[in-house]
Amino acid sequence: MGEKIDSRAVYAGLWQCRDFEIDHVWQRAVFLSAFLLACYAGYGSIILGLTTADKVRVTFPLVNAICFFVGFIGLLLSLIWIMMAKGSKAWYEHYEAALKAFELNSHGAFERSCHERVQQADKAIRGFKVPQTSSWLWNTKGGAFSVAKINIVIGHVSTVIWLFIVGIHIIAAKNNFKSFGEAKEWALQYCSAWHLVMVCGFGLLLFWLYSLVAIKSSFLKDHS
Numbered sequence: 001m002g003e004k005i006d007s008r009a010v011y012a013g014l015w016q017c018r019d020f021e022i023d024h025v026w027q028r029a030v031f032l033s034a035f036l037l038a039c040y041a042g043y044g045s046i047i048l049g050l051t052t053a054d055k056v057r058v059t060f061p062l063v064n065a066i067c068f069f070v071g072f073i074g075l076l077l078s079l080i081w082i083m084m085a086k087g088s089k090a091w092y093e094h095y096e097a098a099l100k101a102f103e104l105n106s107h108g109a110f111e112r113s114c115h116e117r118v119q120q121a122d123k124a125i126r127g128f129k130v131p132q133t134s135s136w137l138w139n140t141k142g143g144a145f146s147v148a149k150i151n152i153v154i155g156h157v158s159t160v161i162w163l164f165i166v167g168i169h170i171i172a173a174k175n176n177f178k179s180f181g182e183a184k185e186w187a188l189q190y191c192s193a194w195h196l197v198m199v200c201g202f203g204l205l206l207f208w209l210y211s212l213v214a215i216k217s218s219f220l221k222d223h224s
Contacts, residue, residue, distance in 0.1 A: 014099050021092035022148075028088060029151055032081055036158065039074035043067060043165070060179050068169040075162035082155035089148045135216070146217040153214055157207075 046067050134141040177183040 018095035071165040078158035
């Protein structure tokens with residue numbers, strides 16, 4: 001006969017697994033960020049050399065191809081970052097769901113969500129009040145954001161950046177530019193400083209609207 005499973009051990013084990021996943025979310029991110037930062041640093045170094053490609057014995061098409069390769073590697077790493085962050089989040093949410101199910105089976109109906117129980121603590125515990133939070137970035141109060149979701153959004157932002165970089169070098173290859181000066185002249189014909197300001201402003205607006213939905217915590221709520 002097998003050993004009887006201790007319910008307390010199961011409950012503690014689920015908490016340990018959940019805490020393990022949360023603790024290692026950022027540890028995995030730090031490991032991958034080293035390679036991603038190396039791509040950014042390498043690309044920046046190549047771009048600095050690209051500006052002087054006319055003066056050295058390196059052809060512009062070759063440097064452009066190298067930039068494209070580095071950008072493609074950065075794009076892959078960014079996608080892997082998203083997969084890794086989503087995988088970690090899925091696992092700790094899996095254990096949290098198991099904990100809720102365990103509580104349901106052990107203590108009767110799970111009548112209130114975690115957030116609702118915190119709200120009830122305001123009345124049940126003398127002196128306890130739900131801390132005020134605000135999602136307005138220029139407010140100094142804590143914000144109702146999910147750290148795990150922010151980790152995923154970092155991958156989204158990096159992916160967009162590398163897609164833009166890869167696209168630039170595809171355009172350069174398609175137009176068969178022979179020098180950095182030729183590419184610069186072509187770019188100035190279609191893109192002015194005012195256009196860059198408009199694109200940056202529009203991009204920030206889109207990111208702000210996206211962040212309002214993407215990084216909101218499902219547990220924390222705004223309390224002003």
